[in-house]
Amino acid sequence: MNTTLGQELLEKLCPECGEAEVSTPILVVVAHPDDEFIGAGARFSHWSALSFVHVTDGAPRDMRDARESGFVSREAYAEARRNEFHKALGLVGAKPQAEHMLGFVDQESSNDLPRLTQRLLEIIRELKPEAIVTHPYEGGHPDHDATAFAVGAAVRLMEQQHENVPSIIEMTSYHNGPYGMVAGEFLPVANCEPIVRVLSTPECALKRRLYSCFASQQRTLRWFPIESESFRFAPQYDFTRPPHDGKLFYEQFKWGTDGARWRQLAARASKTLRIA
Numbered sequence: 423m424n425t426t427l428g429q430e431l432l433e434k435l436c437p438e439c440g441e442a443e444v445s446t447p448i449l450v451v452v453a454h455p456d457d458e459f460i461g462a463g464a465r466f467s468h469w470s471a472l473s474f475v476h477v478t479d480g481a482p483r484d485m486r487d488a489r490e491s492g493f494v495s496r497e498a499y500a501e502a503r504r505n506e507f508h509k510a511l512g513l514v515g516a517k518p519q520a521e522h523m524l525g526f527v528d529q530e531s532s533n534d535l536p537r538l539t540q541r542l543l544e545i546i547r548e549l550k551p552e553a554i555v556t557h558p559y560e561g562g563h564p565d566h567d568a569t570a571f572a573v574g575a576a577v578r579l580m581e582q583q584h585e586n587v588p589s590i591i592e593m594t595s596y597h598n599g600p601y602g603m604v605a606g607e608f609l610p611v612a613n614c615e616p617i618v619r620v621l622s623t624p625e626c627a628l629k630r631r632l633y634s635c636f637a638s639q640q641r642t643l644r645w646f647p648i649e650s651e652s653f654r655f656a657p658q659y660d661f662t663r664p665p666h667d668g669k670l671f672y673e674q675f676k677w678g679t680d681g682a683r684w685r686q687l688a689a690r691a692s693k694t695l696r697i698a
Contacts, residue, residue, distance in 0.1 A: 431446075431552075431553065431589055431591075432591070432617050432653060432654075432655070433617070434446065435448070435465070435469070435553065435591070435653070436465065436617055436619050436651075436653055438619070442468060443468055443470050444468055444469050444470065444471075445470050445471050446469070446471060446552045446553060447471045447473075447519075447549070447550065447551045447552050447553075448469050448471060448472055448473070448551055448552070448553050448554075448555060449473045449474075449475065449545070449546065449549055449551035449553070449554045449555070449588070450462070450472060450473070450474050450475070450554075450555045450556070451474075451475040451477070451542065451554055451555070451556040451569060451573055452474075452475070452476060452477065452556065452557065452569065453476075453477045453478055453531065453557065453563065453565035453566050453568070453569045454476065454477075454478055454480040454503070454528065454565065455476055455480045455503040455504055455506060455507035455636075456480075456503070456506065456507065456510075456636045456639050456643070457557070457566070457595070458474065458555075458593075459510050459629075459632045459633070459635075459636075460594075460595070460643070460646050461555075461557075461593030461594055461595065461651065462555060462593045462651055462653075463510070463514070463628070463629050463632045463651075464619075464621050464625045464628060464629055464651055465651065466511070466514045466516045467514040467515055467516065467628075469516075471519060472516055472518050472519065473518055473519045473520040473521070473522075473549050473551065474518050474520070474521050474522070475521075475522045475523075475524065475542065475545060476504075476507075476521075476522070476523050476524065477524050477526055477531050477538065477565060477568065477569050477572070478524070478525075478526045478527060478528045478529075478530075478531055478565055479500035479503070479504075479523065479525055479526070479527065479528060480499070480500055480503035480504075480528050481496045481497070481499045481500035481503065481527070481528050482496075482527070482528040482529045482677075483496065483527050483528075483529070483530070485499075487499070487638075490641075491637075491638040493638075499638070502637075502638055503636075503638060503639075504523070506635050506636045506637065506638060506639070507636075509635040510632045510635040510636065513628075513631055513632055513635060514628070514632070519549070520545075520548075520549055522545055524538070524541055526538065526565075528565065529563075529564060529565060529677045529678060529679075530565075530678065531564070531565045531568040531569070532564045532565070532567065532568040532571075532679060532684055532687050532688075533687070535568060535571055535572060535575075535687055535688060535690075535691035536691050536694045536695055538568060538569075538572040539571075539572040539575040539576050539579070539691065539695055540576075542572050542573060542576045543576040543579055543580070546576055546577070546580070546588065547580075547585075550586075550588075551588045552588055552589065553588055553589045553590075553591050554573055554577070554588045554589070554590050554591065555591050555592075555593055555653075556569055556570060556573045556590065556591075556592060556593070556656075557569050557570045557592065557593070557595050558570060558592040558594070558595060558608060558609065558656070559571070559659045559661065559665050560595060560596070560597035560608075560609050560665050560666070561597055561598060561664065561665045561666060561670030561671055561672065561673075561681060562595050562596040562597045562598070562603075562670075562671045562672065563595070563596075563671070563672050564672050564677060564679050564684055566595050567661075567665075567684060568684075570592075570656070570659070571659075571661050571688050571691070573590055573656075574590065574656065574659065574661075575691070575692070575695055575697055577590060578697050578698070579695065579697065582697075582698055589655065590655065590656035591653050591654070591655060591656070592608070592653065592654050592655070592656050593651065593652070593653055594606050594607060594608055594616075594651070594652050596645075596646075596671065597609055597665070597666065597670075597671055598666070598668065598669060598670055598671035598674075603645060603671060605645055605646045605647060606646060606647040606650065606652070607652070608652060608654060609665060609666055611657045614654055614655065614657045615654065616652040616653060616654040617652065617653050617654065618650055618651075618652045619650060619651050619652070619653075620649065620650045621648065621649055621650055621651065626648050626649060629648040630648060633646075633648070661685065661688040661689070661692070662685050662688060662689045662692075663685070664681050664685070
């Protein structure tokens with residue numbers, strides 16, 4: 423996209439004054455229910471043409487998170503997370519034009535990147551959004567990185583077919599830093615400056631209320647700041663290379679994969695999908 427036009431679209435979606443309503447068709451694609459509110463919750467009451475995709479059901483197979491939240495089955499935990507998402511949507515008065523729950527198991531979406539990409543490609547072609555808001559590739563969570571890969575791959579496949587393609591806009595997630603998890607900031611990428619919107623006092627209060635909707639995620643959400651939201655156009659990632667030097671954040675946990683295996687899966691998926 424032309425840099426000037428790209429900046430205009432960012433300014434349109436994230437104006438300095440958060441009161442303006444934006445009717446641009448936007449598809450929000452995230453790995454788990456609550457990711458969208460962490461990254462862009464203060465915007466949702468102003469984006470009037472929203473659709474959502476959740477890649478996973480938010481419920482890992484090992485049941486540890488479910489049990490810590492008081493659930494006796496993975497299915498009950500997944501249903502609770504979806505209900506929390508809808509509760510938060512109601513708080514901002516958002517009425518999605520479409521919702522798609524792809525149903526991958528939490529922590530396992532990278533195991534079938536070609537199928538994930540094809541599912542997203544079908545949805546993008548159906549909904550025809552002008553912009554897709556999603557995760558950056560930062561090694562915070564393998565599902566976040568899988569989502570970033572699949573969105574980018576789907577749009578690349580559309581480009582190869584000479585179709586009109588949406589712009590990919592990233593919101594912040596989290597990544598590993600010198601002193602632990604860094605949330606609410608992008609890993610720096612050359613020539614890819616974010617637009618940062620400092621939230622007003624009412625917007626900060628709204629974001630606190632949104633976080634409170636996710637009762638099952640309070641242990642996690644306390645680490646995420648509410649004072650600002652940042653967005654940028656997705657850079658051209660090389661998914662066969664690590665997003666940063668050193669240990670990735672998810673490599674600290676027993677989530678069934680590490681960066682080397684994830685990158686092998688991404689390289690294999692690119693070949694399967696015939697992405698130029």
